[in-house]
Amino acid sequence: MVKIDDIYFQTTGGGICFGGGEPTLYPEFISEFRAICGNRWKITLETSLCCSHATKRSLSEVVDYWIVDIKSIHPTIYEAYTGKPYSPMQLLSSLKMLVPKERVMVRVPLIPGYNTDKEVAADMECYTDDCCYYLLAALAGPLKVDNSNLEFIDK
Numbered sequence: 036m037v038k039i040d041d042i043y044f045q046t047t048g049g050g051i052c053f054g055g056g057e058p059t060l061y062p063e064f065i066s067e068f069r070a071i072c073g074n075r076w077k078i079t080l081e082t083s084l085c086c087s088h089a090t091k092r093s094l095s096e097v098v099d100y101w102i103v104d105i106k107s108i109h110p111t112i113y114e115a116y117t118g119k120p121y122s123p124m125q126l127l128s129s130l131k132m133l134v135p136k137e138r139v140m141v142r143v144p145l146i147p148g149y150n151t152d153k154e155v156a157a158d159m160e161c162y163t164d165d166c167c168y169y170l171l172a173a174l175a176g177p178l179k180v181d182n183s184n185l186e187f188i189d190k
Contacts (some may be wrong), residue, residue, distance in 0.1 A: 037132035044076045044098055050099070054081030062090050084126040095133040103127065104142045107150055108158045116149045 040171065044050050050072075053065055059082050069078060081101040083093070105123040107113050114120050143158045145151075150158075 048077060050077030052079040052081055052102075054102075057080055057085065059084070059086035059090050059094065062086075062093050065094060066097050083117070084123075084130060085117070088129050091130055091133055097129075098134075099138065101130065101134060101139045102142060103130070103139060104143065104144060105158075106146065107154065108143075109154075112150055112154070116146055133148060153172065 038051075052070070054060075058080050060063065065078065065080070072078075074189065076095060077099040079102060080094065081102040081104070082096045084101075084103050084105070104131075105113070105127065106116050108121070108123050110122050117162055127139075143155050145155050
């Protein structure tokens with residue numbers, strides 16, 4: 036079905052983004068897709084990164100870009116919203132060992148009832164250039180953060 040876009044993807048350097056739900060639940064499918072399309076298309080994964088290190092390792096070999104939605108760096112907010120007792124910073128640290136920072140974008144969304152604009156801004160300030168390269172804030176207005184090591188992309 037997507038073969039119709041082959042020439043376009045090759046010309047523009049585009050490709051497919053797997054998201055919706057949790058694509059890391061289907062690492063075999065994503066790997067098989069890579070085997071079919073080869074390196075001609077870029078594969079992007081939009082994920083919460085709640086998967087095993089083995090899954091991250093296998094996907095790191097086939098995924099070109101990662102968009103990681105961490106919800107919050109605070110474990111209590113993260114667990115209240117997701118129901119999972121994970122530490123987002125640990126999840127990112129394990130990905131950092133496998134994927135160069137230039138291939139990772141971290142998204143910190145505003146989640147009404149769970150965090151505030153100020154908490155999102157504070158979460159983003161906690162990142163350093165060593166952790167990731169891009170951050171995306173899902174805020175209603177422009178975000179002003181005094182940290183020259185980061186590039187912010189407003190919604």
